[in-house]
Amino acid sequence: MIGTAFRTEDVPVGDRFEYWRQLMSRTIAPSDMSSDYAADFWAEQRLIELGPVRVWPTALRPTRFRRNARMVRQSDPEEYHLTLVLGGGLGLDHVGRSDTYGPHDLWLTDTSRPYDVQSCDVRPSAAGDLPYITGVGVDFPKTLLPLSPDRVRELLGKRLSGREGTGALLTGFLTGLDRQSGFLQPSDAPRLGMVLVDLLAAWLAQALEAEAALSPETHRRVTVTRIRAFIRQNLHDPELRPPVIAVAHHISLSYLHRLFQEDGSGETVAAWIRGQRLAGARRDLANPAMHTTPVHTVAARWGIRSASDFTRAFRTAYGISPTEYRFQARSEGE
Template sequence: MSATTARPACQDLTSSVAASFDHWRHLVAQSFVPLLAETDDAGTFRGRMRSRVLDRLCIVEVSATSHSVHRTPALLAQSDQRYFKLNLQLEGTGLLIQDNREAVLRPGDLAIYDTNRPYTLAFEEQARMMVVMFPHDSLSLPPDYVGQLSAVRLSAGSGLTGIVGPFIAQLAQNLEALSGPSGSRLATNALDLVSTMLHSELAMAPDRMKPQAVLATSVREYIEANLADPDLSPASIAAAHFISTRHLHNVFHESGSTVASWIRSKRLEHIRRDLRDPLHSGTSVGAVAARWGFLDAAHFSRTFREAFGQSPTDWRRSARDQA
């Protein structure tokens, strides 16, 4: 399974209570990316975790007493998959540290951080939070652009945070009900809201905006809008933005991706959702693929299997069985 299309590591739906702090260390490592958990109160520690996977988005509700988690350079070397995490503080206070910035998070506050760089989250007392984890390429914003907001407190009730925060809190209260096509649509909506919020936060801080990042965002949005065009290519994208194809490739190279892999990943995600959706149950696999620019059925089938570990027909059948 490729890094660009891999699903987050947490399970489809779990609810676990830590029997000990050692057990908590295991739960944390299994539910997110590899993390080092520490506490000064192992004997009295209590923790509970509930998680749900919706397509490529992982939602985890964490409730625990005093402890900290660390994403160390050594742990970074254990995984090449790149995720963002969005933290919504529900109860208590948390401290997020990344990129020499610190954010003190109180109930209702949001903060984003990158699992591809070291960070620390610390809680001095009982706390409850929602963590939403998703791959870098789930957003139209380039990762370096989003990284300018890492460990920045997005205060409760301020701007779009006042919309996104309550939406995520509602997801936390209804994890058991989130499944099938409706859950998939909610995951897409959640990522759209997060992306819009980040756009807004960066637009309100012009000193954070760089021309190259603005171009990268524009290119990604253009690709999203034209995925169904089978003739979409680096040449057509570059021409639409009045830049050379070499410049276009450099834009993607800086974020650790390529133009072709970005287009392929986005097309596959749309196809994957459509194959799961009952509204498209009467449409053949080939027709669904063609709708999103894959005209060669054999090439599409190989590409889908490489990305998701099963054929598109098997994916559709398994999704139908789970509905």
């Protein structure tokens, strides 16, 4: 597991907002935080440290973050901050630009310049629940980007989309990182941090039409990340094979194999596909909601047509048959 979790519910009501403020001041560049819900504040956050990169998925009551010129002079970590909005709405005033952001919008800010972030267009649900914002924050040193500060400045405060292209790949990586944090190990953190920085660099370079500024290694790692995302999205297709993947990404089959050989995982493309399918099927077999779904149907859901092939591969990977694993998982869950 990587990351540490925080919930205001674990803190006495009267201390929640102040505790949250102190936590955030240690996570991000110092700013003045205020909320109309401070008297009964609610927030949940996971802080995931990937080397010099910090990722913090969060859900919280509407809060205002103001970083003024005095705070910049007093403390500047020389970082960029990325915000991915997942739920609710936020407004940003930064470097002379003002805009509003909704689900799957992204923006970039510079800790060396003042900013003002506040909730907007946030309404209680139909059930009468109090409103809240969800999203992911990312903080990373400016020196990690292979792009000049002058070029990056062109994008500060702009509303950028996380719905297509590299923006969608970046969004998927950040949300997937939160979902999988319980299964990841501390030893995974440096590699994941490098992948995230590469994605950030590729995304910003694409927005600036400055892909030539990226190193061949960054291009390679982003390509591998894009291919892995494509594979995960198409595992249900039994026709998903290396030649299909190569054609979909406009690369030769030999180059596809070379990318995986150089990625350090030690797995071939076919082996990685098989491993992802088996891992997905194992999750389904352990899912109580699917305990009546036949094993061969579970296999087919993950692109494995032959029940006997599935049983053989599952036993090889996990030392137990799919049926035995399902029974074992149900027994442990009772």
